[in-house]
Amino acid sequence: MTAQILDGKATAAAIKTELTARVADLKTKGITPGLGTVLVGDDPGSQKYVAGKHRDCAQVGIASIQRELSATATQEEIEAVVRELNADDECTGYIVQLPLPKGIDENRVLELMDPDKDADGLHPMNLGRLVLGEPAPLPCTPYGIIRLLREHGVEIKGAEVVVVGRGVTIGRPMPLLLSRRSENATVTQCHTGTRDLAAHLRRADIVIAAAGVPHLIKPEDVKPGAAVLDVGVSRDENGKIVGDVHPGVAEVAGWLSPNPGGVGPMTRAQLLVNVVEAAERSAATS
Numbered sequence: 001m002t003a004q005i006l007d008g009k010a011t012a013a014a015i016k017t018e019l020t021a022r023v024a025d026l027k028t029k030g031i032t033p034g035l036g037t038v039l040v041g042d043d044p045g046s047q048k049y050v051a052g053k054h055r056d057c058a059q060v061g062i063a064s065i066q067r068e069l070s071a072t073a074t075q076e077e078i079e080a081v082v083r084e085l086n087a088d089d090e091c092t093g094y095i096v097q098l099p100l101p102k103g104i105d106e107n108r109v110l111e112l113m114d115p116d117k118d119a120d121g122l123h124p125m126n127l128g129r130l131v132l133g134e135p136a137p138l139p140c141t142p143y144g145i146i147r148l149l150r151e152h153g154v155e156i157k158g159a160e161v162v163v164v165g166r167g168v169t170i171g172r173p174m175p176l177l178l179s180r181r182s183e184n185a186t187v188t189q190c191h192t193g194t195r196d197l198a199a200h201l202r203r204a205d206i207v208i209a210a211a212g213v214p215h216l217i218k219p220e221d222v223k224p225g226a227a228v229l230d231v232g233v234s235r236d237e238n239g240k241i242v243g244d245v246h247p248g249v250a251e252v253a254g255w256l257s258p259n260p261g262g263v264g265p266m267t268r269a270q271l272l273v274n275v276v277e278a279a280e281r282s283a284a285t286s
């Protein structure tokens with residue numbers, strides 16, 4: 001048996017086509033969505049991700065606003081850029097690329113963002129809205145994963161889902177989304193304190209591997225036919241992506257997200273969705 005591919009690249013392309021029409025419609029109402037990015041430092045990986053986000057924007061007609069600061073930027077300098085984007089009417093949504101350099105208080109920067117311009121859905125106000133079930137921008141990777149599963153007809157309702165990891169961008173918000181009535185999954189969250197990870201994995205209909213540990217998920221721990229999402233992006237000595245999922249899992253799983261080409265493109269597409277939806281919300285209230 002070989003797993004069917006959860007094709008993030010193709011699904012993201014379809015989402016972008018749909019967004020292109022919505023952006024064109026907003027423009028007829030005099031609104032041009034604009035995505036801002038704040039990049040601090042010169043990490044090649046981060047530069048590449050941010051460049052990809054601006055390429056996506058160009059494809060769907062969203063304006064791009066780029067702010068770059070040196071690796072030695074101070075807390076005050078970063079906060080000044082955040083205040084500037086909060087006030088900039090052309091910037092309808094933005095992200096602060098994480099992680100920020102050591103010594104910078106990341107949470108203080110995130111809390112300073114205008115929650116209505118938070119394209120990542122990571123502002124405390126929006127994480128709170130998610131808990132309360134109020135409309136909010138949804139965290140990009142978790143919601144991208146749900147759309148990827150839906151698009152391929154993988155049943156989420158009633159499924160036993162194991163999320164591995166508890167990071168702020170994926171592991172922590174993922175169970176919040178999956179346990180909403182609209183998804184109705186039963187979720188187990190595993191992390192480094194989990195006593196017997198394999199025992200949990202073997203029961204899972206859906207595994208979401210977001211631990212950042214290369215090849216953590218082994219074929220012998222996956223239930224035959226399960227859907228496995230590989231969210232990890234570690235790199236080997238040649239800079240090649242190594243996921244959290246061992247390649248042998250493809251012989252056991254029913255569905256598998258390739259990496260690259262799976263969750264990454266969905267994350268980027270969902271960021272655009274958040275920008276367009278924020279612009280649509282402001283169009284409705286203006």
Ligand SMILES: Nc1nc(=O)c2c([nH]1)NC[C@@H]1CN(c3ccc(C(=O)N[C@@H](CCC(=O)O)C(=O)O)cc3)C=[N+]21
Nearest residue numbers: 049095096097098099120260261262263264265267268
């Ligand atoms: N505030 C913030 N928001 C983020 O969303 C955020 C962040 N900070 N910091 C870093 C991580 C990482 N991330 C990725 C997005 C897309 C791909 C992606 O599209 N990857 C391609 C391949 C890229 C390659 O080959 O290197 C793929 O999976 O096919 C990867 C990683 C977003 N992040």
